[in-house]
Amino acid sequence: MIESDDFVRALEGIGCNFFTGVPDMMLAGIIDVLGERRLYTPAVREDEALTMAAGAFLGGKIPVVLMENSGLGKAMNVLMSLNLIYTIPCVMVISWRGFEGEDASEHLVMGQTMPQLLDTIRIPHRTLSEQTLDHDVQWTAKTFMEQRIPVALLVKKGVVKTLQP
Amino acid sequence: MRPEEGVMQSRAQAMQAVFGLVTDQPIIFCHGMLAREAYKLNDRPQNFYMIGSAGGAASIGLGLALAHPEKKVLVFDGDGNVLMGMSSLATIGGLKPKNLIHVVFDNEVYGSTGNQPTYSRLIRLDHVAKAAGYVNVERVWEREDIVYECKSMLNQDGPSFLLIKVNEQIEDADRVAVEPADMTKRFRAACESRKA
Secondary structure, three states: OEOHHHHHHHHHHOOOOEEEEOOOHHHHHHHHHHHHOOOEEEOOOHHHHHHHHHHHHHOOOOEEEEEEHHHHHHHHHHHHHHHHHHOOOOEEEEEOOOHHHOOOHHHHHHHHHHHHHHHHOOOOEEEOOOOOHHHHHHHHHHHHHHHOOOEEEEEOOOOEOOOOO | OOOOHHHOEOHHHHHHHHHOOOOOOOEEEOOOHHHHHHHHHHOOOOEEEOOOOOOOHHHHHHHHHHHOOOOOEEEEEEHHHHHHOOHHHHHHHHHOOOOEEEEEEEOOEEOOOOOEEOHHHOOOHHHHHHHHOOOEEEEEOOHHHHHHHHHHHHOOOOOEEEEEEEOOOOOOOOOOOOOHHHHHHHHHHHHHHHHO
16 A cells, blocks of 8 residues: 555655645545645635646646545536646546445446546546556656646555545 | 616726736636636736636636745636635635735626626625635725725735626627637746746
8 A cells, every 4th residue: 555655755756746635535644644744725626626726837836636536527627628728737636436336326427437537538547556656656747748738646445545534 | 785887887997997006917817708808908928818617717816826925916707707616715715825816897797698697796795705714805896996905905915805896898809819728838937937
């Protein structure tokens, strides 16, 4: 399992310096580390987190947006009418609720269709794993710089250490 | 109470009053006719015009204000946009960025889509902003009050919320001719040079 602190440092290693988002239990460890280090600016909606990150990027920051995949639904319009149109990138860290149908029912449709949704709107994405952390993060940086659009790292349950509920 | 129609400015007139006070401060414009009017009246590299993402202008301004705490950042917003993104007022009120000035041109209609009424004729958006935690909140409609309040907000710690009641008159204005991707480059460069 990836330590939350290591994950945050890996993102900092590629230059990320503005962190916002809306919490999910699977991301709670990461948000805890960011909060302790005073690096986290909480948003109240995922679309708001993306627009705030866009403003930070316009001001010279390299932003990260954390969200559960239910929030991806809310964020879709901002991705399509702001980020992709204006070529405003960010790193999206999305927890994969409903992966392989193992979750509460409200997560199942999104859990099943998220990769296709991202493909449809042409958001590059990659599923994070402990073995490939360095590669995943380097790929994120490279894709961000080359394409100047949001890049998504998908986080399945148990991949990044979280808080004990 | 609705201000007297006779003393209200058009949005274009009200925007001109604010434009007269800004120097090199960046301004984020919400999508719709407001952005087109601004583009026609006073295009500059420090202007960022939205073409979609309704309700998101204030959050872009917030992110920019956090990235550039040393400079005042303005948002030109509309009542329909504020109503759609009302939760972001809480984020701004909670974070209290001192350098954010949220100017709302309130014509009480969705002017870009056929003048359907918005709830701002029933709901006081300035009261909402005050309750959400904005530090300076004013509601004005006459030109001299716009200038007075805007001047003081440019010199005060915020976040500030200036609600300008305007009439429904729309300026004849074409679409913004700057390509969005070019606007991103232009705006980022303008922000960078300010920082130096």
